[in-house]
Amino acid sequence: MKKIKIDVVVVPLSGHLYPTMNLLLPLLDNPQYEIRLFTGPQKKAVAESAGFNVVTILEDHIEEFEKAANNDEQLGILSAYHQLSASIDLINLVSDQLLVEWQKNRPDIVIADFITLSGGLVADQLGIPWITTMATQFVLETTDGPPCLIGGMGSPKNAWQAAVQFLGRKGTRLVKRIVSFSFRDRLKRYNFRLYNQLDQETIYSPYSILGIGMKEVELKKGFPKHYKWVGPSGASVEAGEDYPLDLSAFPNRKKVLVTCGTQLAWAKDNLIYQTKQLAKAHPDFHFFVTRGVGGEPFQCENLMENLSVVSYLPYKEYIPQMDYVIHHGGAGIFYQCIIYGKPALILPHDYDQFDYAVRGVEAGVALTANKEDTRAIGLAFEKLIAKEDWSELEILRQAAQSYHPTEILESEIHRLLADKEKE
Template structure:
């Protein structure tokens, strides 16, 4: 029997690429698999350094992609629609490349990130089994619990909140139907329908979905039967030695990592401003603000005696060396804090970050505050420093390490290919 050809399709965004890369890296050592990674030139070097064979997508359109991916302000309803509309041009470019490639070199299986729609759409058109990897574990619609992207709804506490969440789920479906209708001419090539015969979203695989996160933290209910939890795997893929920050001279300080990830350029000035305010009140703490500029030469600038701004720090290498973390609520940093048992203050900005913030708060592993409210941030940080009992964090840190992602992935690959053989 020849090697199983698996093509992986992911946009070149760290928060989407790295979780799936980390999930699949153990498979690179298995001679049974021939894995190719389709992603942008921006991430080619880091992916190849991790051992992947890379096929670049969107060559010559890198600036177009960056313009669509990196919004200049927090998204609202209409700006989100404009972003989606612009994304369709990118999706169709990638789809054209995949169709051309797979007609000549057809894979046995496709794995696609949950926002990299081209991979699944083209695989479905060509009758290739495919798996969705979901770095935002709760992005999918479910039959119960709080809908996401509504500012961080938590577990319902009363009948009114149950009704509110039911309405939110209905509103989510209405907005998706509306967007699909408005974009119907540009989606016609795929024969696209927003929901399949089971009432489930067709942008995700109807065969297998891998939730890159922890079931123990989830407050949604009613996930599809083919949704499988694989645990967190969102660590950065860059090498720590390429970003040399010497922390040895700060042994007598409480070290605080501050970040808003790699996409929120519009938020970084406020992040630095809030850090300066905290630094003035807490000379015993040393703050390190990372700007999320991976792939560039490492730079470190001293803003105050106890505030340094660095171009980039790989979370996996540096979070274990920190005492506290202030972050935006991205999936990667959220779970790295849990894995390494680091206390966190979450200042959500956009996207799914409000939903991660409420999950962290309810689970007892983080505090949260509004990103521009100086007094609230200061008070929350004081509470963070004073809190002694973080038993929930320790328990979830232990649980995070109990998952067996490689077994789940290989099991799903085998199941889908076996199902395909039965149908032939």
């Protein structure tokens, strides 16, 4: 039987790469599929250890990628524009590589992460069906609900808020059109149009979009018909034994994991400072701050009697052993807290994190506070540990187990191939 050749294109960022890897992991041992993963050399080792056949992208442009992906401070309008501009240069470099590779060794299906635009753009050029994997579902424009990336809007409570959100959705479109126009010369090679004839965004697949999350916590409505919820799968893929933190040494204390992910290097010092204040106020708790630096020898430093700073902790290995989690509102950690039933305090920093924070609060699984307001953080933590009824969290924890991501993925792969044969 002829194998189905699947090429997967994802930037080497944990919050984007790991959800897609986890979605595909069950297919690696299936002889029906031949899967190649295109990602940066930064993640080559961890992807290969998970079983993937890796083709590296941006091999000679690691510094440029890191500069474009990891800003030195919280993004503003101007810095976000410059970051996007630098990203387009890298997109075109990846597109050059994919074009050469796929003309020589053409896949049957392409799977591309939602910010890894080269995969879809080149697949469209070559007439290859493709699937978008989307770890942050609400970045997709929909016909109803709060616009995202503008501070975290929740469900509208009245007609005025609904009107504001309507204007926000329109404003988002206008900004996208202006930015797209400013980059028109650099996107000309793709015959790029921001929206297709169905008024849907062309940076996402017109065939299949797989939302790696839960519809139960989503506030937006009006997703495209080819959008499918596959459930949360953003767990870390590193081996737990490579990051040996012995939690049995703290048997009589409540344990709190504190993290702001792998990208926000500028936020780590403040995170440690805020955790120190919590540790002073709560000597019966032990706080574990992870710096989010994986792929290096494990390090653990005790800053206080009840505060440890570690280089990295794989979420799926250590969240089950924690009592509470303080995090930044990234997609992966947000859903891992739900999967393992851990109440969270969200301190949003940047990107989509304010949107995740409001979803966590509305779903009843988290509280939130300003990342720099020590008093507000302290009060929110007090409220977090005092709350006894987390029944909403338990309901969502059970709902997270009800998804069948592999079945949906395979169904979409075979549907797209069947549609291709009919053409």
